[in-house]
Amino acid sequence: MTTGILLLAAGRARRFGTDKRLALLPHGHSVIHATIANVRASGLPFLVCLGARDTELIRRLQREGYRCQPCMRAGEGMGATLAEGVGHIPGWDGVLVALADMPWIAPVSYGLVAERLSVDSIVVPVHRGRRGHPVGFGRHFFPELVALRGDVGARPLLDAHTNRITELPLADPAINRDIDVPSDLLTG
Secondary structure (H helix, E strand, O other), X not given: OOEEEEEEOOOOOOOOOOOHHHOEOOOOOEHHHHHHHHHHHOOOOEEEEEEOOOHHHHHHHHHOOOOEEEEOOHHHOHHHHHHHHHOOOOOOOEEEEEEOOOOOOOHHXXXXXXXXXXXXXXXXXXXXXXXXXXXXXXXXXXXXXXXXXXXXXXXXXXXXXXXXXXXEEOOOHHHHOOOOOHHHHHHO
């Protein structure tokens, strides 16, 4: 089964105050580059979804060899970005939905979610009883993902298909750590 990662990186980061994707972590790498480094180290193929207006960031990432998808509907919210991104995946049987503001997720965590995924399942990683990311969806759910709208992401699918969800316990606390405000950059 071919599974890839859809890295959602089109958010406006209103709570952060500036473009948090470009904010520097203590080790000197930007948030988006640190996230991409871990996604890439997982060994899975990936596609970075950015806003259509992110032309300079798209150019930069493409020069670095990363496949990017400008999402025309990104302004509608995460659900719309996810829908558009799934519409452009290259023949995968499963997709892991990852968020660009989660730069500490261990590469092995992506691999473990992908290993557990099947074409008709949803895999949700869990750390200490709390669900996190990346969430895996088999291709059975692609039509519903493509139909998403607004800013709630894939939550409606999780609510509608509780019987298809496999919770995967992971030892990685980073599956629950994102960056919302500048002080979050220092806790890595």
